[in-house]
Amino acid sequence: YTAGGSSGAAKVVAAGLLTVGGGVGGTILYAKWDHKFRAAVENNVPYSDWLLGLALGPAYQGDIMKQVRMDSQHVWVIIADCFEKITGSEFLPHSEASAEASHIISAISEISTVPAPCDTESAVKEECKECQHHADPAVVAPHTELPLRERPVEEVAARLAQQDQKEQDTLSSVSASLEECLASSAKATLQAIGAQEAAVQAITQHIHKLKEAMEAEVPPPEKSSQWKDLEAALADRTSAVNDAETALLKAKEALDSLKSEIDKSKGLKVSAVRPLVLAAEENLHNMVVDLDRVVTKLQSAESESKIVSQYSDLVNEAKLQFQREVSSLTPEIQANWKGLTGKLSADDLNALIAHAHRRIDQLNRELAEQRVREQIHIDASLEQQKLEDQKALEKAVLTAVQHIKEDTRLEQERKLSELREVMEAEMRTQLRRQAAAHTDHVQDVLKVQEQELRADVLGSKLLEQETSYRQLSQEQLDNFTLDMNTAYARLKGMEEAIDSHVVAEEEARKAHQLWLSVEALNYSLKMADADSPTMPLESAAQAVRDSCHDNDFALALATALPEESLQRGVYSEASLRARFNALRALVRRVALVDETHNSLYQYFLSYLQAALLFEAKQEAPPGQLCSEDLDPFRLLSYASFCLEHGDLELAAKLVNQLRGEARRVVEDWLTEARLTLETRQVVSLLSAYANAVGLGTTQAP
């Protein structure tokens, strides 16, 4: 049924497509997983690489080697860097002049540094030793091949430049920090000074007001305002004093930090920093001095105010006492007694006057007492004052001494730095001079030595003897060389003669061998039965080939033998002759048959002709054939004649002139005759050649 058939066909087609799709998909997946498989598929299936590239992307390229190379380069770079850093960082910064000096020395001589009396030079040497110690482990640590040899000039210059750079950096950083500190401390100090001045002002104001309040006789309402002013002044004073104290503390702090900064920068031991340090120290000193001055002023003001306050206290106390007494006497009278003149009675007045008298008496007595004790009090107060003065003096002296010490120290440092510079310059010039002197000396010594040598060699008899000796020895040498050359030439000649003899003998032997093999070939050629061909000439030909494998001519001849003769052998002349005789009758019978005349009737006519025509059995062929001679019967008689006389070649040539059916009939005979002729020719050539070679190799007696 066609429907079933078509569904069957559809099933087959579907199954086929499924199989192909599955195969392709499976191949792609497996190629994705296994790269060798992918490579194999790409090699064997023509367009698979395109398909796989489309599906999976390009194949994995092995660039591990590249990564390894890059990593190894990295490692070397890192090692080189570390080495540089280690050797560079151990060099502590030098002073500029000493760096120049060491540069000069290393440039001239082989030694790295020379110990010098200056302490900076010794410091340099110490530092060099230190860094050499550090450089040695650094050399060992990265396991590199670099030995520690003298650094070249460029390297030294680079190092020094690096150090200068570092110095510059530290200098700038230190100066920046110092300036900052100075600025801050100056500000603080000024603030402190200002605060102190303000405090002094406030104190004096307060004192003045107090004094006023004490002694002025003003009416009561103004008095209370005065007291209020006084209180305000007191408050001002206390606040001003506190401010001054805090400002002082701050200034002291700033100065301390400045001092520490100065000490730190002194600790760096960079000389370029020194003037900065000096200037900073001077500034510090000035600020300290100012601060101290102001503090002393404040203290004096404070002491004065203390006195005044004491006085005011005493006055207040006396007033209070008097008031108490007055109130005890006249209790009903109020405190403000000055304004009560009209209100008092006579008794009160009397009592008051009596009290007043009594008080006066008391006071007189006290006064007398005081006058008596005055001197003692004065002495005591003088003593006290002396003590206080002494204390103040001591303190002032101490601070002054400190300041002077500081001044002198700064002066000393300044002078020291100047001196150092001068000495560095001097050292440099001395070294230069020394180097120049050294080169001059070396030049002189060399000149002197050269002259001595020349004098020695030129001026004495040794030279003559030397020359004669040289001449004689040269003569001897020449003679010897000559003898050697002749002997060598003779030896060479003898060797060549022997070699040529050997060669000639070898050649003769070979020629003999060739001749023998050719003779064998010749003999085998002659040995043939009547009707069968000779034995195959292969072995004899091989023998010939073997005996002449280095001779191109003979080899060419040996290979020119026809194949048939080698495999089957050739017919002898006699057999060919016999065969021809048999052939002749046949040729006669088909003489008239050719390409155009070849019907049976023609055959009959040809047979008739052969029966009726008679020609000579043998006839000598002419030197040249004319058209008449091309008649088959004549040709046959010529050929017979030639064969009878042993001339196979001419016979073959004549037979070759036959045409038509006659020719077809003699074809085989002709081929055989040709073979035989060829072989005979080659063999005769070979034998002639062998003879010639043999003759050529015979030595003349």
Next chain:
Amino acid sequence: MSEKELGKKWDRCLADGAIKFGTGLGLGIVFSVLFFKRHTWPISLCSGAGLGMAFSNCQNDLRSSYLLHRSQKVGLCNKTHSN
């Protein structure tokens, strides 16, 4: 050997001729007896036919070396032919 070829051809000719003649004769005799009321002309006809055939065969055989076979005939082809 090329000289023996002619002899072989003659042998074939003769054999062929003999066979054909004999067959013709036989057939002639048969026909003459069966169909032609023992006339002699079928006999001579058939035998003659036989001989004729033999002659023709012999001639062809002798000529065969001079005939060009179809495969040997070479014609000039035009270049316009598509190869």
